[in-house]
Amino acid sequence: MSFKMPMPNQTPLYHAIHRDRYERQEFIREMEKATGRRILVYIANLSHPESAILREDIAPFCEIVASLDENSDVDLLLESPGGDPNAAETLVHTLLSRTRHLRVVVPQAAKSAATLISLAADEIMMSDTSELGPIDPQVSIPTTFGYQYRPAQAFLNGLELIKREHAGGQPLNPAYLPFLQGVDAALIDFCHKSIEHSKRLAVKWLSRSMFKNDVRAARKVAEQLSNIEKYPNHGTVIDHQEATRLGLKIHYRSFADPLWQAYWRLYTKYLVMMREKAGIKIFESSTSSIMI
Incomplete structure (x- = not known):
């Protein structure tokens, strides 16, 4: 009696070792069939200092965009604390080169330069857990722990x-010396120029x-998103209601929406995986996957 059943392209051991990735990618393919949209993932570990x-x-992001x-x-599932607006600019240009309609999906937090990326979208999908932030950029500053x-x-x-x-005639507080x-x-x-550049990009x-x-x-x-009087804290939460009020x-x-639940289920797969493997970022599509 002959025995036939579909088998993965990978060898059995390799497939078993990377089974979580293949499970996520299969889930992405099923979502793409249901939505009629391609799905790209850029998730950063918010608790990691190098996120x-x-x-x-740019290179790993280009790899997943190349699959389009x-x-x-396109739906871009995005989570990031922000960072270099110049790098964000290149990511956006790379993505838009192959995109007709872009929707950014924010499961939890897309802050600062990640908010900037979201502004390039035709629309932003948000729920009650989602937050954007002010577009003040992050820059590399010398500290006692190195550049951060x-x-x-x-x-x-x-x-x-x-x-x-110091202008009041007081001696300089020694606690400020490491900062200076x-x-x-x-x-x-x-x-100053980075802040103005972020405004121009927005x-x-x-x-x-x-x-x-x-x-x-x-x-x-x-101007509103970069207004430090309106949003004095870099971590200020701009939820879906505030974002709508901004225009x-x-x-x-x-x-509870079925589409949001599907995206939330996909997001939690990355959340758990990043914590278990101490990952910094993951870039993934239905055919490509790079974790750093």
């Missing part, structure tokens, strides 16, 4: 606080997507 958007992300046909309708990413505006605010205290080591005029200028992408050819409306939203095109789904 910021960097230029090193031209003029694809900090919000540019928070860094400038810290300098201003030290300046005010390595700080020079070039770094301060870079912070206007550029909003004019292309949610506010087509309406630069005035795009500029108004960009962004938000596709709200209740947590």
